Amino acid sequence: MLNLPIPVRDYIDNLTVDTLSPAYLLAKKDGRLSNWGGKWSVYGITNLQQEKYVAEQLFFLEGLLPLDEVPIFLPCIKIKDEIFADVHLFSGDEGDWVLLLDATLEEKQRSLMQQKGNDLSLLRKKQAKVLNQYFSKNDPEDLAKDMLDLELKGERKDITILFADIRGFTAYSENNPPDIVFKTLNLYLLTIIQPILEEAGMVDKIIGDAVMGLFGVLASTGSAQTHAVKAALKMIEAIKNINTQQSNNSSALDIGIGIASGPVALGIIDSKNGKTFSAIGYHVNFAVSLENQASSSEIIIDVNTFNKIDNMQEYFLPTTFLDEGTQEPKKIYSYLVK
Amino acid sequence: MIQKKICMVGAFATGKTSLVERFVKSIYSNIYHTTVGVKIDKKLVKFGEQELNLILWDIHGEDEFQKVRMSYLRGSSGYFLVVDGSRRYTLETAFSLQQRVEDAIGEVPFILILNKADLIDESEIDDAAMAELSQKNWTVIKGSAKTGLGVEEAFGTLAKKMLEA
Ligand SMILES: Nc1nc2c(ncn2[C@@H]2O[C@H](COP(=O)(O)OP(=O)(O)OP(=O)(O)O)[C@@H](O)[C@H]2O)c(=O)[nH]1
Ligand SMILES: [Mg+2]
Numbered sequence: 001m002l003n004l005p006i007p008v009r010d011y012i013d014n015l016t017v018d019t020l021s022p023a024y025l026l027a028k029k030d031g032r033l034s035n036w037g038g039k040w041s042v043y044g045i046t047n048l049q050q051e052k053y054v055a056e057q058l059f060f061l062e063g064l065l066p067l068d069e070v071p072i073f074l075p076c077i078k079i080k081d082e083i084f085a086d087v088h089l090f091s092g093d094e095g096d097w098v099l100l101l102d103a104t105l106e107e108k109q110r111s112l113m114q115q116k117g118n119d120l121s122l123l124r125k126k127q128a129k130v131l132n133q134y135f136s137k138n139d140p141e142d143l144a145k146d147m148l149d150l151e152l153k154g155e156r157k158d159i160t161i162l163f164a165d166i167r168g169f170t171a172y173s174e175n176n177p178p179d180i181v182f183k184t185l186n187l188y189l190l191t192i193i194q195p196i197l198e199e200a201g202m203v204d205k206i207i208g209d210a211v212m213g214l215f216g217v218l219a220s221t222g223s224a225q226t227h228a229v230k231a232a233l234k235m236i237e238a239i240k241n242i243n244t245q246q247s248n249n250s251s252a253l254d255i256g257i258g259i260a261s262g263p264v265a266l267g268i269i270d271s272k273n274g275k276t277f278s279a280i281g282y283h284v285n286f287a288v289s290l291e292n293q294a295s296s297s298e299i300i301i302d303v304n305t306f307n308k309i310d311n312m313q314e315y316f317l318p319t320t321f322l323d324e325g326t327q328e329p330k331k332i333y334s335y336l337v338k
Numbered sequence: 339m340i341q342k343k344i345c346m347v348g349a350f351a352t353g354k355t356s357l358v359e360r361f362v363k364s365i366y367s368n369i370y371h372t373t374v375g376v377k378i379d380k381k382l383v384k385f386g387e388q389e390l391n392l393i394l395w396d397i398h399g400e401d402e403f404q405k406v407r408m409s410y411l412r413g414s415s416g417y418f419l420v421v422d423g424s425r426r427y428t429l430e431t432a433f434s435l436q437q438r439v440e441d442a443i444g445e446v447p448f449i450l451i452l453n454k455a456d457l458i459d460e461s462e463i464d465d466a467a468m469a470e471l472s473q474k475n476w477t478v479i480k481g482s483a484k485t486g487l488g489v490e491e492a493f494g495t496l497a498k499k500m501l502e503a
Contacts, residue, residue: 063413076375
């Protein structure tokens with residue numbers, strides 16, 4: 001036994017009692033309650049009765065008593081609303097001991113992580129299904145169905161649209177054999193798509209050497225704008241990585257990205273080829289225009305996006321965009337990634 | 339009063355919590371709240387004169403990062419293997435869990451629920467998977483926590499099996 005001075009031991013004791021709210025009971029080998037104490041009230045248990053069967057009073061103990069010598073540890077059991085306990089069972093000379101230690105805080109922390117992990121995992125799975133359909137040239141029928149609640153049919157929604165286009169691909173395709181061209185295209189497209197999925201976006205369209213991603217359509221935590229800009233940064237980073245991996249200089253391709261946010265019409269269009277998902281509206285076109293203006297490794301975003309990206313604002317410099325239709329200059333923001 | 343413990347096991351997000359909520363409270367929600375640790379519910383079922391108190395252990399799902407602890411299964415009289423019919427790999431998870439549960443607590447009655455049967459177009463349980471399942475000679479019930487399909491049947495069948503066991 002660790003030899004601790006009494007004041008230290010007492011301090012630890014108090015700490016445990018305060019933070020872990022221990023509650024214990026002793027069950028006889030015939031399963032009846034013999035003795036109990038500690039903070040049962042924390043767990044909402046106030047009416048324990050001597051000599052009554054323990055499993056009838058605490059139904060989470062059904063099947064567990066009497067213990068066959070081997071202790072049992074049951075972490076994070078929900079005892080009542082919002083209250084969780086680690087349940088320990090071990091046997092002693094007088095019978096079986098049951099000890100509850102509060103695990104409510106731990107449950108809260110684990111819950112956040114687990115939820116995010118599982119949500120992302122499900123999202124990836126859904127998108128992978130969609131991508132498979134794209135790349136295996138299956139009918140991209142019901143593209144949206146996997147990803148959207150039906151209530152979304154023909155809805156107007158505030159979302160963020162990201163448009164990314166591979167630069168120099170046309171020249172590249174003219175100087176290389178077609179099979180290499182398509183292999184490279186696939187590699188780059190998949191590289192661009194991955195960050196969209198990671199940031200809870202959905203891949204709406206792949207048009208030649210460009211990809212359109214929508215953020216804020218699928219439920220997720222955090223602002224759609226932030227997710228989109230993060231995805232853009234990851235894309236540029238990832239493209240740089242594959243460029244350095246590919247020794248041959250002729251394949252030094254790059255991307256430019258445009259991002260705009262605002263209300264668009266989301267809907268499912270029925271055509272003779274089946275149903276396709278579609279986002280329509282000014283902001284979709286605006287994202288395309290911004291992408292057109294972007295040079296290699298440049299991210300250009302509109303004001304609506306800029307306003308919602310918190311501390312990532314510091315990367316961006318204000319500039320202007322001349323709307324060809326209205327001839328009106330518009331304030332936009334640019335980040336040229338070095 | 340007879341009381342029996344039943345565990346819900348399976349991959350994450352297969353619908354374990356939803357099935358229990360449908361059975362115990364007749365409610366269903368589309369929103370996904372993952373279960374951390376275990377939630378325990380109970381429900382009284384009747385077979386003629388016979389009354390049985392089911393203690394339902396809704397255990398967290400198995401994911402990339404955490405396996406289900408077999409200590410949770412201790413004292414179970416039966417269990418459900420819950421599979422999401424729209425995610426093929428959740429069937430593999432069920433196969434591996436069944437093995438581990440049997441190693442830990444021995445042979446007790448269990449039923450495999452092919453949940454989310456309402457998502458007909460998205461089903462990933464193809465003929466090959468069905469063939470593999472039928473080879474095992476397990477009790478398999480198609481169900482849906484969303485529509486309620488098969489839920490009463492599943493719990494009723496398992497309860498009966500446990501009483502007979
Ligand atoms: N369409 C459909 N969706 C379902 C059905 N059952 C559950 N879901 C949905 O699937 C998701 C997961 O359901 P849960 O009951 O939380 O799954 P779980 O197995 O308890 O998940 P973990 O606790 O994380 O292991 C939720 O969004 C549910 O609404 C069903 O029968 N049909
Ligand atoms: Mg659950």
